[in-house]
Amino acid sequence: MENNNYQQLTRTFQRLSRFSHLSSIASWDMFTMMPPGGSAARGEALAELSVLQHQILTDKKVGEWLDAAQSENLNDVEQANLREMQRHYQQASLLPEALVEAKSLAGSKCEHAWRTQRPANDWQGFSANLKEVVKLSREEARLRAEAKGCTPYDALLDIFEPDMTSARLDVLFADLKSWLPQLLAQVVEKQAQQSFVPPQGPFPIATQRELGLETMTMLGFDFNGGRLDVSAHPFCGGVPEDVRITTRYDEEDLLSALFGVVHETGHARYEQNLPRTWQGQPVALARSTAIHESQSLFFEMQLGRSNAFLKKLLPAVHQRFGSQAAFSEENFIAWNQRVKPGYIRVDADEVSYPAHVVLRYEIERALINGDIEVDDIPALWDEKMQAWLGLSTKDNYRNGCMQDIHWTDGGFGYFPSYTLGAMYAAQLFHAARNALPGLDSAIAEGDFSALFDWLRQNIWQHGSRFSTSQLIQQATGEDLNSAYFRQHLTSRYL
């Protein structure tokens, strides 16, 4: 056979994909269904599978097949698939097993202790564990950087955003910093003149769930291949054939669960529309975390919080929760477009969100590259928070650098994806509007089919066939830049 090595690889990766299926479903179950007593056994079972997956992926034969397949006769998609296989193989085989295990243990320890350290504002205790995590992450970054020939931080960035560099991020984020703080200040000043009527609960959870399901249906979620459930931290999990999204309900707060559902539905539709013909192969997977985030923010921010969409959503809200003053058209829109800079990233609106991300990016880059130490974090956090949002986090670790768990497991390099996603989303929405005459009036009529078809054609169906740059250039005619995000924020909020 002329592409015998490539065929061996596709069989191996299909097998890995099937094991990933089981791992995804068991993880989803862990966060949604599992009673506490199942935790230890589940952790051991998942770890055992993870060891197996690592062994299969890093087998010497896989490396040999990858080398030999380079000279086989492969079509475009197969070449893209081979490139992705190579990437997965290299990422997995670069690290010695002892380091992977040590990192996993240090991460679990740090995250577990964080649960009580955060409420106690215990920076001393937390930083001791974090130092171990950072030490191991630096070692990981060093090994990856040596192989790739780049800086340590860029080597971690590449795991989440292939081909993204901090040089490029610096340009993109410098641009953001040149206009966003002023825009934010203007929006805050403008909104200070407005009056808002907050929605009055309670909003029964069963009814909130119905509204969420109806909204998912409006947004084209395929319930034949997915579910909506509850978890402490909302996520989109499962597998492309069976996508599991979650939300969390608060009886006093209707909109956080609802827009959480809209956000996760964006992730879900990407997964549900990944190419089925290459099923089980790396080329059929989502392109990157930033492109994934761009889809959820496209749904939540570009579409979901637009005036037109909010108007279409309102009758369903009235039908279930009556027509209190907060649910007048004007107030409903205004309330969903409030901008309120605050300490907590996950509660942030889309105007102040980038502040949280750029702040963390700058700190984690310096940390991984060895320019600062863990002990330097609180002062830097306070300084940057003051500069961006005028908020002090001095001695307030729990609402500062201890507010979330992204760093506890060594997930350095992930944070930029959030703001890259917001910029991609704005650029994609702009391109869709150019490509689709009458889009705005279609949306106002509740017809999103052309918009979703455009996403399917331009993003979803390609999986990982193209690089992120190619993908975005083909879809929008240019590479990523922040102009459309600025344009979007200006037109919506000023």
Next chain:
Amino acid sequence: MENNNYQQLTRTFQRLSRFSHLSSIASWDMFTMMPPGGSAARGEALAELSVLQHQILTDKKVGEWLDAAQSENLNDVEQANLREMQRHYQQASLLPEALVEAKSLAGSKCEHAWRTQRPANDWQGFSANLKEVVKLSREEARLRAEAKGCTPYDALLDIFEPDMTSARLDVLFADLKSWLPQLLAQVVEKQAQQSFVPPQGPFPIATQRELGLETMTMLGFDFNGGRLDVSAHPFCGGVPEDVRITTRYDEEDLLSALFGVVHETGHARYEQNLPRTWQGQPVALARSTAIHESQSLFFEMQLGRSNAFLKKLLPAVHQRFGSQAAFSEENFIAWNQRVKPGYIRVDADEVSYPAHVVLRYEIERALINGDIEVDDIPALWDEKMQAWLGLSTKDNYRNGCMQDIHWTDGGFGYFPSYTLGAMYAAQLFHAARNALPGLDSAIAEGDFSALFDWLRQNIWQHGSRFSTSQLIQQATGEDLNSAYFRQHLTSRYL
């Protein structure tokens, strides 16, 4: 190390146990949570894992370790564990992979077609598929019988009930046949004099679920390590640390879901109380399908449908569903102890149930041993059904030999477990009553703790440490016999 081979085995079986964990949870999910679109991918993922498990278990090294471990210095529990390892290894390694695969395919095909063939009463279509299943099961039985030196049917029986033989079953069932048909006739005649008030629905499903949960709590189910959900066919799944039971609700029928829950809670408490110190090892697994069934029938029939338990249950029923005439104490007891011989096994009461089992046992034994052919089944079924229950199934395949799916996947040898379980349950309850003075009054007061402690001491905590015979002799002072089952039925129904 003095027991190095044994240690290798324990590591291998622990690994297998972790993979079984994932397989159990993914299977549970398939029956309770999974949307239809996930079906094909899930099937492939589970099959891939099953191939892996088979490879690990039948690895040549496992055979070598098993041989070498025989002469190592092992304590009692380790020896029992080694015996169980040996049993798993032999069962798995006896069959060529091609036969396992062919059987799995033929079973899926037969079961899938059955779903439309049963409503259409299509025996011709069904029997064509069943012939293939029987052919492959006979081949399996032949291979197992050769290795074990027994008849083909006994070799299949041994998978579910280690050490049980058809010679022994013939004695036990001949005894049943000597008294049960007459007892059944007497009960039917006696109950014909009684009047019953059927409960009037609708009984809202959410309230039925609450009652089920309260009943599980009464029965000691540990919700820290388990759940109650819904599936088309009720089952007890999951893992000992996280036991997942299911039921199905009918708005018009309160009691079928409720007693389904009681039944599955019996299975669940066995699983939840298996020995944790040997976790992940074969010796920590449940003894056999008949012992498992004995625990569910102990809960459902011995305890659950007793006058004392029904009286304790009634206030919870009143609290949720009011006090209609059917819920008078007298009628509630009578209704839950009705005996109504019918065509369908899964709807049968405990007096007529053995008829369904013995009938199938006699047919499947003859079929596997080659004494009859698939074409002979309907006539035999009709003849035996007439003899036991006075019901004709001539041309009524859908309520005769096509009523359930036990045979479609080649599960021959399983059926006897149901009636063995009923006999074990009666014998165990009798022994518990002897061992625990004041048991009846404790039950009447709703205090089941002594009873459950007795089960824990005598059955649950032993896992597979002893053979079924040893286990039952230690618990009751004698080997299995049908006297206590007869005594139980006589005292409850005559």
